[in-house]
Amino acid sequence: MKMESKDTFSISQLADEFGITLRSIRFYEDRGLLTPTRKGKVRVYSKQDRARLKLTLRGKRLGFSLIDISELFEFYDSNKSNKKQQQDMLNAIKHRQQLLIQQQADINAVMMELNAAERNCYLQLAKFEQQNNKPLSKRCSIPAKLHR
């Protein structure tokens, strides 16, 4: 159904927008990641809910568990009043930062390996074309960035 207002969404709208199923969205709610309001029994999502869903999906892409993601949300809107809670949260944040730094390093390493593999592919293709005595096509020529 089409909603007159621009700041609320039906579950279907969000599912279409993000290319996920209704089941997933309800599942995330079950895990406490989403808290849509209700008009009767029907879920009504606000822009903030939409933003939250977006963050959830990004977290998933990064390999975070739904629990990890809910923990991040707690950090974002942290309302811990006492000192110990703040201390614990800080430690948790530092830990998460460390994990991300590690991921970043791993990503860089894999990226370099892939770049090397890609370079070899182009070199091989160039060699084949040379054997066939054919002119290098634009599409298969070695990109400048791989010359180094």
Next chain:
DNA sequence: ATTCTTACA
């Protein structure tokens, strides 16, 4: 036509 809950794979 859409969405909801519940239950099982």
Next chain:
DNA sequence: TGTAAGTA
């Protein structure tokens, strides 16, 4: 998470 069932 997918899917089926039975509703509202």
